[in-house]
Amino acid sequence: MDIKQKIEQANEEAFRRLCAGDPVLVDVAPAGEVLPGLKGKWITHSGPPIEWKRMCGAQKGALIGQTIYEGWAKTPDEATILLEKGEIHLEPNHAHQAVGPMAGTISPSAPVWVIENRAFGNRAFCRQVEGNQQFGDYSDEALKGLRLWRDVWGPTLQKALHTIGGLELKPIITRALQMGDELHNRAIAASSLFANEMAMAMAKTELAKEDLLSTLGYVTHHDLIFLGLSMASGKAIADPARDIEYSTVVTAMCRNGTEFGLNVSALGNEWFTAPAPKVDGLYLPGYTADVAGLDMGDSAITETVGWGAFTIGGAPGILSLVGGTPEEALAYSREMRKITVSTHPTYRLPALGFAGTAIGIDIRKVVQTGIVPIIDTAIAHKDPGYPKIGAGLVRAPLECFKKALIAFSRKYDIGK
Amino acid sequence: METLVSKLLSGPVIAINLGLKSFGASLEQQGVEVVQVEWAPPAGGDREMMDLLDDLL
Known part of the structure; x- marks a missing residue:
């Protein structure tokens, strides 16, 4: 079995665990x-x-x-x-x-x-x-x-x-x-x-x-x-998909307001990070983008398991909070299928013809297509002492996925 | 002598434009029907990533 077959097999196992x-x-x-x-x-x-x-x-x-x-x-x-x-x-x-x-x-x-x-x-x-x-x-x-x-x-x-x-x-x-x-x-x-x-x-x-x-x-x-x-x-669902040899599936995405980080199944608990991105959002009265902090929170674990912005096409009501049109939301949900292993057999969206939610982010597909996971999120102030100031949409930084792909290749002696 | 190319261009042309929309736009301005295909080079053209992906995907 060559490395490509091993990866496919490992990702199928990660997908099975995520869906189970x-x-x-x-x-x-x-x-x-x-x-x-x-x-x-x-x-x-x-x-x-x-x-x-x-x-x-x-x-x-x-x-x-x-x-x-x-x-x-x-x-x-x-x-x-x-x-x-x-x-x-x-x-x-x-x-x-x-x-x-x-x-x-x-x-x-x-x-x-x-x-x-x-x-x-x-x-x-x-x-x-x-x-x-x-x-x-x-x-x-x-x-x-x-x-x-x-x-x-x-x-x-x-x-x-x-x-x-x-x-x-x-x-x-x-x-x-x-x-x-x-x-x-x-x-x-x-x-x-x-x-x-x-x-x-x-x-x-x-x-x-x-x-x-x-x-x-x-x-x-x-x-x-x-x-x-x-x-x-999401965390309980994603953790069993960790530590599968050869799997290129993402097991966590999170942000601390300074850096965005992700884990990949075959690479255990190693973090692949890049600067936290700015959120494109709508603001509560009294606040503007000038005072916004960068992307923050563990809540991207919901996107990691195929919810959140991955299913935003089925949740048009949220657009009044984060911005965008229903057509764009449907396009986001369809786009995420291009970077995931497959769709969930149980979690289905009526707005997409009862298609399953896209699940199992594959770092290879992200790097190949340049399509990075989309995340909907709340926005905090850049300074201490403030409550919620807004919400919006943000993309995971491509750099994290590239770093992870390089680490994966090194682990399995690829590209030498 | 009529070649395949000259035969093709002697009638109405429908162009298929890959990637950058601006190329197709200039044809459209000349009245040519253009079908746009969304395309980008793998890994955004990043050679190191393309080499790795050849082995992994």
């Missing part, structure tokens, strides 16, 4: 109890590895907020000193089976969604999704949402989940994709379906009435609550 993914929400638990390999004072963040000094403004702001939230500092200045001195251990989420939206910060007391991929037995985690602290806002008002999640909403959902023994997410994802979601910046249908399930679960659970009402209000009025679940599901 069966995410089940099994718990909501404090990160310190479930994320592996972390002790003491630590915060994990989005994107490839990066030290404090090189972090963008929004990620620094989110870390300052997370430090105050944990009670390790009382003021932003105190938090900054601790972080500058390296007294809080910083690691990427991906190194600990986790993902986080935008700055993506996770710390020990913060509850995370716990997803188990029942097809392979692996678990993945994601923090709560909100519109303030994860964008770099460290105000007391921004941290209030994190405290409520830790003290009320997280524990209440945990009890309810234990009552029903977990919640299968594949049926919700399948239906939501047919209801106009793309599960990245538009997750309204999935969030509503999830709220239905959790409302019943909470009703079956012995809860203090104020906790029940507060949590019910939270899950039924949070249009993006499911993003945390789709991200953790």
Whole structure:
């Protein structure tokens, strides 16, 4: 068998594993109890590895907020000193089976969604999704949402989940994709379906009435609550496709606001990075592109498994948020088929004649065609201290894929 | 002597334009029907990448 055949066979296996993914929400638990390999004072963040000094403004702001939230500092200045001195251990989420939206910060007391991929037995985690602290806002008002999640909403959902023994997410994802979601910046249908399930679960659970009402209000009025679940599901689905010899399939894409990074199956956990790109987007009143930070967040794990902008043709409602026309959106979804192994047998889009979602990004096809993955994303401010300022579309940098192809060729002694 | 080329050009011509649209545009300005084919050199013409892809894809 020559190398081309070996790659094709390996990519078919990666594709099989990606399609077999069966995410089940099994718990909501404090990160310190479930994320592996972390002790003491630590915060994990989005994107490839990066030290404090090189972090963008929004990620620094989110870390300052997370430090105050944990009670390790009382003021932003105190938090900054601790972080500058390296007294809080910083690691990427991906190194600990986790993902986080935008700055993506996770710390020990913060509850995370716990997803188990029942097809392979692996678990993945994601923090709560909100519109303030994860964008770099460290105000007391921004941290209030994190405290409520830790003290009320997280524990209440945990009890309810234990009552029903977990919640299968594949049926919700399948239906939501047919209801106009793309599960990245538009997750309204999935969030509503999830709220239905959790409302019943909470009703079956012995809860203090104020906790029940507060949590019910939270899950039924949070249009993006499911993003945390789709991200953790994406991570749980993608991880079993890692470490397949000869596979050129991408197993993670993420950004920290400074760099964009990706992993490739046959190349394990090695990051291939390039400068984070600018997002082409629409801005909330009071903000413009001049104050925007660069592309940021682990949420591109949704595109990695074929959701997000890969399925934007089926989610025209999101265009009012990120820009573009329905025709362009359909073209994006069709274009992504040119750089993927195939289409998903279960996750199908009515707008594309019930075609499956494009899945299994092949670095060879990206480099050959010059077509890079498209991602829809939110936008943070370039400086610390601000909430969400906009949303838009962005392309992954081609340079990452070229670097990965060179590394792959070296590993297998090609081109000498 | 009539060659294949002269025979071809003696009647109406439909041009197939590969890649850069501007080449086809100049023909269109002269009233020639042009069919545009989207094409780009593999790997954007990057020789190192093209060589690797020859072995891998």
